[in-house]
Amino acid sequence: MEKANSAKEAARLIEDGMVIGIGSGSTVEIFLNELGKRIKEEELEIWGVPSSYQSHMLAVENGITVTDLIQFEELDLCVDGADQVDENLNCIKGKGGALLREKIVAQAAEEVIIIVDSRKIVDVLDERVPVEVFPFAYGNAVKEIKKLGGEAVLRESDRKLGACITDNGNFILDVDFGRIEDPEGLECRINCIAGVFENGIFPRRLIDRVIVGTKDGVRVLRN
Numbered sequence: 772m773e774k775a776n777s778a779k780e781a782a783r784l785i786e787d788g789m790v791i792g793i794g795s796g797s798t799v800e801i802f803l804n805e806l807g808k809r810i811k812e813e814e815l816e817i818w819g820v821p822s823s824y825q826s827h828m829l830a831v832e833n834g835i836t837v838t839d840l841i842q843f844e845e846l847d848l849c850v851d852g853a854d855q856v857d858e859n860l861n862c863i864k865g866k867g868g869a870l871l872r873e874k875i876v877a878q879a880a881e882e883v884i885i886i887v888d889s890r891k892i893v894d895v896l897d898e899r900v901p902v903e904v905f906p907f908a909y910g911n912a913v914k915e916i917k918k919l920g921g922e923a924v925l926r927e928s929d930r931k932l933g934a935c936i937t938d939n940g941n942f943i944l945d946v947d948f949g950r951i952e953d954p955e956g957l958e959c960r961i962n963c964i965a966g967v968f969e970n971g972i973f974p975r976r977l978i979d980r981v982i983v984g985t986k987d988g989v990r991v992l993r994n
């Protein structure tokens with residue numbers, strides 16, 4: 772499986788004593804399970820700041836000492852998945868609804884590594900952009916996003932009635948902007964809307980390396 776190849780390669784890069792940012796999603800889950808095997812076999816001590824309850828629980832299960840950005844203001848490395856990546860290393864993230872904390876741990880890290888399978892690489896980003904919004908700001912945020920050329924849809928929960936609520940108690944809007952020619956500019960414009968906490972555009976300035984899983988191994992894109 773392609774994503775397993777990228778996750779395993781990232782797990783090999785972790786060194787004893789590192790403090791890492793932990794993204795979220797199914798590829799990160801494979802990464803954590805692989806890292807867990809190394810922690811057990813090689814008796815490594817790894818500290819981690821998880822970006823969601825999902826990765827928090829997986830980190831604990833795999834022997835990572837969970838910590839936070841109060842204890843450490845800088846992380847050695849951050850490993851995370853993505854929903855789309857262009858050849859310049861701009862990414863869209865947030866299908867799992869964890870984008871706010873994911874962007875915080877990415878910014879706190881000295882190096883950010885994205886792990887994906889090859890189907891996620893595109894010429895120009897065009898995936899819907901998740902935007903985490905304070906519920907009180909919902910209607911105004913939809914209107915302001917329209918002015919930026921986006922059609923916003925409230926993400927609904929498939930397990931209960933109504934809105935999907937993030938780990939931080941907020942709404943997620945999934946926004947169709949069509950082709951995104953200026954990811955960095957759009958990222959900033961969305962974040963200027965009152966009540967928006969963060970959005971899923973992770974521009975290339977945040978990303979150092981993308982490990983793309985292929986059928987036979989990996990291909991590495993560097994910034």
Ligand SMILES: O=C(CO)[C@H](O)[C@H](O)COP(=O)(O)O
Nearest residue numbers: 796797798852864865867869
């Ligand atoms: O951004 C994310 C969660 O908020 C995930 O990293 C992204 O959705 C990729 O997930 P997966 O590895 O399951 O395809």
